[in-house]
Amino acid sequence: MPKPKILIVDDDANLRAGLKELFEQSDVAGTIFEAADGMEALTLDSRYLPDLILLDVGMPMMDGIEACSALKKRRNDLKIIMLTSHEDDRDIFAALAAGANGYCLKDADFNRLEAAVNAVICGDLWLDSSIAQKVLSALPTPKSKTNQRKAVYAELSDRETQVLHLIVDGFSNQQIAEKLEISKETVKTHVRHLMDKLAVSDRTQAAVKALRYGLVSSNEPHID
Structure with missing residues (x-):
């Protein structure tokens, strides 16, 4: 390409x-x-x-x-x-x-x-x-926000949660792989799984949903 x-x-x-x-x-x-x-x-x-x-x-x-x-x-x-x-x-x-x-x-x-x-x-x-x-x-807040956050947290693995934090922080798959010391293909697998669990179709929707439901915060430090 x-x-x-x-x-x-x-x-x-x-x-x-x-x-x-x-x-x-x-x-x-x-x-x-x-x-x-x-x-x-x-x-x-x-x-x-x-x-x-x-x-x-x-x-x-x-x-x-x-x-x-x-x-x-x-x-x-x-x-x-x-x-x-x-x-x-x-x-x-x-x-x-x-x-x-x-x-x-x-x-x-x-x-x-x-x-x-x-x-x-x-x-x-x-x-x-x-x-x-x-x-x-500016969007309506879901009435069941807390319950939905708990449900999603229960489904995400620790590694998927780490990857989600880095997606919100703007890291590419390659950058996530380097930061977590795993392969790019493994990152892609984690991204695919967490998108399935969040019921979204792309990384941006995953980041937006994570912020909306309080799964992560843009003020949290980067993962080392």
């Missing part, structure tokens, strides 16, 4: 250059393009047809949310991850309503951004855990 072409859109030239360098050193991306604002993003999208766009929320001329909406209307299959320095509720929900496939904080470790790109390219929705909690807080 060819590596995805990525367009980085941000009015901060230093941030664009830094991200481009990191992606060029990683195994995640193919060709990298840059744009300074939403208008230029529309032009370069037509010219290069990137597979994924990293889109800053706050930019001059055309902000990220407006650009996301315009880009999605032209190419609905285009993958877009919003980048932001702030966790503004209005921006989060506006971006998701505009069709964004992911929402990532700029101060996140690069490995989380790599995981976000991999997830979104594979068709998943990606939300940083703190963002996911804001989204979940």
Whole structure:
């Protein structure tokens, strides 16, 4: 499978250059393009047809949310991850309503951004855990939340619980394998089993459900 072409859109030239360098050193991306604002993003999208766009929320001329909406209307299959320095509720929900496939904080470790790109390219929705909690807080809370949490906990093995914590923290299967000192195939097996037990179809849904039912917390430390 060819590596995805990525367009980085941000009015901060230093941030664009830094991200481009990191992606060029990683195994995640193919060709990298840059744009300074939403208008230029529309032009370069037509010219290069990137597979994924990293889109800053706050930019001059055309902000990220407006650009996301315009880009999605032209190419609905285009993958877009919003980048932001702030966790503004209005921006989060506006971006998701505009069709964004992911929402990532700029101060996140690069490995989380790599995981976000991999997830979104594979068709998943990606939300940083703190963002996911804001989204979940707007949803009705199940009356039987405590009972459901106890039921799920009873089904998950200790290793599956560890893997679930790391999924919520944004780790890829390879990174989980290295952290837990097990094979990537074993991680895939644990992920498949815990998704079956949580009754979800992908990693993002597993993370969201884990946060919603209090199975894990985004404030908990990483597993060593």
